[in-house]
Amino acid sequence: MALFTTSIPTKLTSLARDGDKTNIHNCSYGSVNWTYTFVPAYVMSISMLGIALNIFVLMVFILHKKPCTVAEIYLTNLAAADLVLVSFLPFWAVSAWNEYKWIFGRALCKMVNVGILMNVYCSIYFLVLVSIDRYLALVHPMSHLTIRRAKFAKIGCVLVWILGFLLSIPKLINRELALHGNMTTCSENDTTIFLVNELMISVFGFFIPILIITGSTFKILKTLKGRFWEGANLKKTDHKATILVLAVLLAFLICWVPYHLLKIPALLSYVGILTGCSSKKNLYICGQIFTYLGFFNSVLSPILYVFVGKNFQKKFKELFGQWYHNRSATISLNSTSTKLSRSIKL
Incomplete structure (x- = not known):
């Protein structure tokens, strides 16, 4: 899925068995064995925990006799997107345990990576819808009579799922089984498509939605501050929903911003602009940490629903x-x- 969690390990794994030191492009790397032990255990743990928590959240939202509000429709779909991600992570964990040898065939090679990438797109665009909904609820409270209806919310969610799949098509095309030495890996087939896909993730999966979320959140906080000083009271339902949404947004930013920001130097290294051995090693280590920090968001969000969502x-x-x-x-x-x-x- 990412430059530093697929391409780099693929290059490393073919040499890692020969000892604790590897040499790639004349750069000596330290031991990478922790990526074959700690990472699989961590990924499998958050996968099992994430599946249980997100199913629990979906059951509460779906089985409750009262219909979901607009904000809850978006949060339900966000939980579904997180469930998709954590359901595919066990394949990633097994692959890491096998030193990134892929044993699940070509179809799952494509499906797992597309499913994970769809989560990246869908999650942030559901948060875009949530932030816009909170903006309309607080700044334009009469919008519930026109725009903020459950019917429009459901249509918006369907469009997000379609958009997430369409943006993931380059990954679907480019992911193929490849032979590296005596082992089969699931890796990128074409460098040009790979770079285009990475650019798309940065632009459409981060910078554009983050600008929308930041603008909406700024307006929300400004409105809340103004009403606080004016002594005005918010409706309890709007107040509770806004607190939960802001908490979910903050958790998402903490978990995913480092991942997306690291793509910039990672791409520079990939095209040969950053060539220092220390920088490549640091990118690899940070890439591992930030990617799995991003995955943890799929566990953190349902925890916030339970403890913050009144x-x-x-x-x-x-x-x-x-x-x-x-x-x-x-x-x-x-x-x-x-x-x-x-x-x-x-």
């Missing part, structure tokens, strides 16, 4: 209460039926 907590309590009431009624009915059948027999 409306989510309320929905969970109501859903649990409804489930407990139905279960108690079923047990009571079964007990009554048993007693009645016994009395008839007697």
Whole structure:
């Protein structure tokens, strides 16, 4: 998926078995064994945790008897996008454990990488929709009569999923099985397509949506500050939803901004502008850390729903209460039926 988590390890793995030192392009790298031990364990852990947490979030939003608000529709789709990511991560973990040898075939080689890249695009554009929704709710409160409707929110989510897939097509085309020495890897086939795809990720998957999110968030904070000084009260539902959205946005930025910023020097190194051995080694190490920090966001978001989302907590309590009431009624009915059948027999 990324320059520093696929291309570099592919080059390293063919030489890593020969000892703790490798030499690529006349640069000596230290031991890379930690990428075959710690990384698979970490990726598998966040995968299992992410699957459980995001399924839990989706169940609460979907099974609750009340329809989701516009903001909750976007957050539900964000949880679905995170679920897609963490569901594909076990394949990545197994590949890292096998020193990036790919054993799952050509179809999964393409599918796993496209699924992960779709998450990168879809997640940030769902956050764009969320930030715009909060902007409209606070700055233009009457917009719920026109734009902020569940129907339009659902249409927007469908368009985001389609956009995420379309932007991932270069990855679908370019990912192929390749033979490196005596092992098969899942790597980029064409350098030009690879560079175009990396540029697309930076522009359409980061800079453009971040500008929209930053502008909307600035307006939201300015409005909140103005109403605070004026002594005006926000609707409780808007206040709670805004706090959760701002927390999710902040978590996303903390997890993904380092990953996207590192793409700039990584691309310079790839095209031969940055040639120092120390810079290449630092890019490799930072690339590993920042990529898996980005993956952790898919675990952090549902945790924020549980601990920060007051409306989510309320929905969970109501859903649990409804489930407990139905279960108690079923047990009571079964007990009554048993007693009645016994009395008839007697």
